[in-house]
Amino acid sequence: MMDEDSKPLLGSMRAVVDYYTDSLDSRQRRPFHVEPKNIVGEDVQERVSAEASVLNSRVHYYGRLTASSDRLLVPPDHVIPAAEDIYVYSPLGTAYKVQGGDSPSKNPSIVTIFAIWNTMMGTSILSMPWGIKQAGFTLGIIIIVLMGLLMLYCCYRVLKSTKSIPYVDTSDWEFPDVCKYYLGAFGKWSSLIFSLVSLVGAMVVYWVLMSNFMFNTGEFIYNYVHNVSTSDKEYGTNGSERVVCPYPDLDPDRNRSVVLFSVSDNGTGHATFDRWWSKTNTVPFYLIALLLPLLNFRSASFFARFTFLGTLSVLYLIFLVTLKAIRLGFHLEFHWFVSSEVFVAEFRSTVPQLSGVLTLAFFIHNCIITLMKNNKHQENNVRDLSLAYLLVGLTYLYVGVLIFAVFPSPPLSKDCIEPNFLDNFPSGDIMVFVARTCLLFQMTTVYPLLGYLVRVQLMGQIFSNPYPGFLHVFFLNIFVVGAGVLMARFYPNIGSIIRFSGAICGLALVFVLPSLIHxxxxxxRDELRWPSALFHTFLILLGVANLIGQFFMQ
Structure with missing residues (x-):
């Protein structure tokens, strides 16, 4: 029972607690916060240092001067610098803009949904028809739906992970902070390493695709200027709407006497052009002169202004796929386990290739907390996340199924479908030329954003400074660019690159860490029951099987 003398003291303590609680809810009133060093000890914890308190008073004083109508009282810009825009960079190639750092704008649900859709839409959309071919038509559709649901659940677990920590202010936390809280240094560094794997993997895919688009764009321009036609030398179909098989040796049903891209010189200089403009021998090295200087910029905010091109590129691809489907028509023959000339089996043993691609295609787990912080109605986060995943899944199904279905009848088989479905259209196709040019420019602006995020994450953890020095940044960029050049030169297969990087980063950031932390x-809290433990253990084993399966696929 509490005596009367202690009630005033209790009331004073409650007033102090309420004041600091209100301060924690407002960024303007909590510019400095020192986390407790020992949350279970009995020592008095230092919440705000003396120096921080003085600086806090100074900031509030300058803030009042800034609001003053007297121009003589307004402090100079170097005292309180203007707030800059903050960008959340996606590992798949886009950036989501957040207004000034201290008071981010809140977005309605429709903006949040399309922001997630735009962020998740990456280069994987180009590999969807190939992935369906590798899994089989029926099984491919089933895997896209199931993987979308599993990735949504794991993303939901990441989103809710900060809410599971009691007695700690997690408003500014990201998923690596949660990993560190539950798993210590192992959780912190494992989440960092696998996040870097996803980023570097995306940069390698971008370099291969940019080399591809740059080569085809240059070839289109050269052929147009010199009136060179290669349509009769490309192994493909006839007619106004042509599709080709870039690597006909992979098609077992073709006539082996066909020669691909065999164009004689005939005094036109085409042989010289081919020597200096090669998809794997020269073009990947030309990109170094363009992109390496851009990676050394201190800030990437300039390039983030062009991220709207990602949305335009996806919309144009959807339009292109729709138009090609109308003009080419469907070519399907349904056989359950028997391959035919116009249709592969509906169920194939190479299905892990599609699951690896989908792991990266649906991957947004390392930035979903930041994206959802700017949702105006926080109670709708789960609904908006689910609708965003539904929209992404429908987009992948639309592009993948349509391109697979319209790929034409003999002399080509559906085994000719490439990991980049744009390669199945000739270089002289004007609409495909526009798509490649737009994607090339968009990826050129996004590539420095990905490099910037790699630098911030790695250098920030090692040196506590995102730009410790020019040499540090330069050697890091040399490593990243070198990985892209080597892949574009010796193994330009984006399907395999995407599935391996997706399976590796998905093992940790999608399946293992969210399930383990949950x-x-x-x-x-003594709330773990065997159905939950069994299900989340199954998710972990599924991630391991997804990675192991990639090594047994040719």
Whole structure:
């Protein structure tokens, strides 16, 4: 029972607690916050240092001067610098803009949904028809739906992970902070390493695709200027709407006497052009002169202004696929396990290739917390996330199924479908030329954003400074660019690059860490039951099987 003398003291303590609680809810009133060093000890914890308190008073004083109508009282810009825009960079090639740092704008649900859709839409959309071919038509559709649901659930677990930590202000936390809280240094560094794997993998895919688009764009321009036609030398169909098989040796049903892209010189200089404009021998090295200087910029905010091109590129691809489907028509013959000339089996053993691609295609787990912080109605986060995943899944199904279905009848088989479906259209196709040119420019602006994020994450953890020095940044960029050049030169298969990088980063950031952290949080609250433990253990094993399966696929 509390005596009367202690009630005033209790009331004063409650007033202090309420004041600091209100301060924690407002960024303007909480510019400095020192986390407790020992949350279970009995020592008095230092919340704000003396120096921080003085600086806090100074900032509030300058803030009042800034609001003053007297221009003589307004402090100079170097005292309180203007707030810059903050960008959340996606590992798949886009950036989501957040207004000034201290008071980010809140977006309605429709903006949040399309922001997630735009962020998740990356280069994987180009590999969807190939992935369906590798899995088989029926099984491919089933895998896209199931992987979308599993990735949505794991993303939901990441989004809710900060809410499972009691007695700690997690408003500014990201998923690596949650990993560090539950798993210590192992969780922190594992989440960082696998996040870097996804980023570097995306940059390698971008370099291969940019080399491809740059080569085809240059070839289109050269052939147009010199009136060179290669349509009769390309192994493909006839007619106004042509599709080709870039690597006909992979098609077992073709006539082996056909020669691909065999164009004689005939005094036109085409042989010289081919020598200096090669998709794998020269063009990947030309990109170094363009992109390496851009990676050394201190800030990437300039390039983030062009991220709207990602949305335009996806919309144009959807339009292109629709138009090609109307003009080419469907070519399908349904056989359950028997391959035919116009249709592969509906179920194939190479299905792990599609699951690896989908792991990266649906991957947004390392930035979903930041994206959802700017949702105006936080109670709708789960609904908006689910609708965004539904929109992404429908987009992948639309592009993948349509391109697979319209790929024409003999002399080509559907085994000719490439990991980049644009390669199945001739270089002289004007609409495909526009798509390649737009994607080339968009990727040229996005590539420095990905490099910037790699630098911030790695250098920030090692040197506590995102730009420790020119030499540090330069050697890091040399490593990243070198990886892209080597892949574009010796192994320009974006399907395999996407599936391996997706399976590797998905193992940790999608399946293992979210499931493990959720089970640990339930265990600490004595709420872990065997159905939940069994299901999340199955998710972890599924991620391991997804990675192992990539090594047994040719």
């Amino acid at each position: 089970m640990i949080s339930l265990k600490r």
